[in-house]
Amino acid sequence: MADLQNSTGSPEIISPPQGSLIRTINEASERMLADLELSPLSKRTYRHGLKAFLRFLHSSQGHFEEADILAPYPIAALTEDTLAAFSRWLRESYPDPRASSGETGVMSRTARLYLVAAKRLINWLDLHHLLPPGVSFERMVRRIDQGRGQRRQGYQQRKVDPDVIRVLTHYMRQPLPERKGERRLALLRNRALMALLYDTGMRISEALALTREDVLDGRARKIRLKRTKNNRPRTVFLSEETRRLLRDYIRERHDGPFAPLFVSHGRDKGSAITPSHAWLLVKRAAQAEGLYANTSPHSLRHRRAQDLLDEGMPLEWVAALLGHQHPDTTRVIYAWETDEDRLADMIETYGLTPSQAQEQSREKGDEEVNDNH
Structure with a gap:
């Protein structure tokens, strides 16, 4: 229509x-x-x-x-x-x-x-x-x-698909059109956006507020975020892989350094894409990859935090990366899954099964009987 x-x-x-x-x-x-x-x-x-x-x-x-x-x-x-x-x-x-x-x-x-x-x-x-x-x-x-x-009633835990990184895989797997044009630019943009969201743990609103200058056209190793949810500036870091994807995208554009980092290449050409547009890009990939129906741009942030905690990064440093003022916020929202997994490992390592406990009790009883004799 x-x-x-x-x-x-x-x-x-x-x-x-x-x-x-x-x-x-x-x-x-x-x-x-x-x-x-x-x-x-x-x-x-x-x-x-x-x-x-x-x-x-x-x-x-x-x-x-x-x-x-x-x-x-x-x-x-x-x-x-x-x-x-x-x-x-x-x-x-x-x-x-x-x-x-x-x-x-x-x-x-x-x-x-x-x-x-x-x-x-x-x-x-x-x-x-x-x-x-x-x-x-x-x-x-x-x-x-x-x-x-x-x-x-409190924070409602929403399970994030453990394979949410396949949102990026979906766009990386698509063949890049040889002919330069809107479709090629859109695919390069989608790859760079998904990689950036996971790599930095940014909120989608923070990512869409960036300009080309903020990332030095893909050369910056770190970004100082000033327009954040809680108005507290913070620094995030970019891997070489993400920087390369940003350079691949920016290299084929014909706008200036102060242009939005992620722009539309169809309707509203040159304008920053909206949060709802980014949401649709993630939903499209999630549906194609068979991921959870609730997958959203925020899922990549959640997965990044979870992965860092699982790898042993201290909670307070993950909180700093995400821009949480208090580590308790990170614990409530992200660390509960990790804590449960670690607790399960501890129980496996240190706990007795019911049958083992019964056997131990019988052995102690037998020892007491023998001591009395």
Whole structure:
């Protein structure tokens, strides 16, 4: 489905013919926006939010190409969990850079506005009796609130696929197009981005804030991160392999040193890719490699921390690499798996099995009997 530009300059979702039945999210979005009395700025924000909602709906069905993401999505496919799932996706794709260290699941202002747009659409569908049978706006919003209640109970451990590095393998295995162009640049970018995320343990927001100058076009051995989640600068280090992938990517670009490090090579050419774009790149690779459904850019950070802890790096140094103000944050989020594994090894080494304990008890009993005689 083509993107049009409206008078505000924002992407437009194609309107259905007058008088037709409304069967898709795309059609309902245009009808709702036509009904609402909104300022041009508010309408533009709603359009972007509804486009993000479409991206989420299609990506949750395994569709990652831009043409698929903008295609009509049937209203009949909505469920009670749709808004709650969209809320989780927004928290992951648009985290709040101002959130304090260790705080998880905090939405940025953009994400909150996008969720408002989706809620407004669902409410409009409900008022016009267009939601699927058994689905209501009230129930969908309640599911969001239930999810928030669960998050307040404490950090929810999310298993990270131990083979998440295959996200990088997926792009490394793809043959590089011989002809220079958008497809070749996009593949070089994807390789460099996945390697950087794992190598440095960066958050996706930190990686996407980098410029070519920050990495000295792939020559820098270390990067001083200034735009971090907790506003505490820190230094990360690059392996030669990651530097080489960055150089391979930057060498074929024709922009300046202050350009964003990771840019779009299709729509919005030259602009920094967004967190949701990076999320889709990871999801696409994860699905192709058969990885966990919850795999995201953050999974590479998690895997890096886990690998370093497993190899024996002290907890406080892993915390410094990740930008955690307190090592306890690292322990709660990442070290629990390592601690469990080490505890299991200790039990294997030092513990007695029930049968061994019984045998030991019998032997002691026999010794006591012999001593008494």
